[in-house]
Amino acid sequence: MQSNVEDGSDITTDAEIIGRILSGRINDFEIILNRYRGYIFKIVSGRLPADVVADLSHEIFIEVYKSLPNYDERKMFRKWLAGIAIHCCYDYWRQHYQNHEISISALTEDHKRWIDEVLAAKSEDVFNNIENQKEAREILQWALADLSAEDRMALTLVHLDGLSVKEAAQVLGWSSINVKVRVHRSRKKMRKRIAAMLSGDI
CATH class of the missing domain: 1.10.1740.10 (RNA polymerase sigma factor, region 2, helix turn helix motif)
Structure with missing residues (x-):
């Protein structure tokens, strides 16, 4: 019971x-x-x-x-x-779905430090236990704004909730390969967007 x-x-x-x-x-x-x-x-x-x-x-x-x-x-x-x-x-x-971005000018030094950690990360650890970090949540929302609804959900289920690819696929009703591809593509897109912001290209 x-x-x-x-x-x-x-x-x-x-x-x-x-x-x-x-x-x-x-x-x-x-x-x-x-x-x-x-x-x-x-x-x-x-x-x-x-x-x-x-x-x-x-x-x-x-x-x-x-x-x-x-x-x-x-x-x-x-x-x-x-x-x-x-x-x-x-x-x-x-x-x-639309871009509800945090203004770049509103990003603090704490936000920028977190971004540096994301770009330097060698593993997925930087995405784990993120819910307790105010700056991380805010900058993550900024970066997620550029993702489609499907990519956003796949990424958050795997990296923020800690679900396996198989578990995320079950929740979303997708194939495991679909989830895996979306997560990989979304991480790459977020990193590229953050890197562009740091270099002043956006």
Whole structure:
């Protein structure tokens, strides 16, 4: 049985709560909302502009509620929930794809130091645990702005969330080779864009 409790204060399993909701106790969905609000917010805030995070997080929970009848109890609820959140972020970028860039003049010395680390990186480590670094998040959003919605999602799933290529392919419903090619292409494009900025070409 799943416990999946965020704060440990409620031992009722997710499956039990979902069963109650589907049997008509719809107010119990508030338990799911309270239990996973922070988790969803973290996923969304790492992928979308700050001014849309709250609204999209709300929309995600609406989608979760509507999708509960399709939930398979054999799957971990937390992972199923993350999949819905990621797809909602993906849909956002497909619908709103355009360059929302951070002005180059607004980049601080901290931003530039982080860029130097990216350009000097010999591995993928610089992309890991990035969510706790303010400058990294901001400059990453600047660099990601030039990517398509598909490339953006592939890159963030593999490098920011730490999913394997196979796991990212499962989340997105793509082939592993498609994910691998997009990630490689996106890293190359981001590095080229950042290097051009540092050299004053953009």
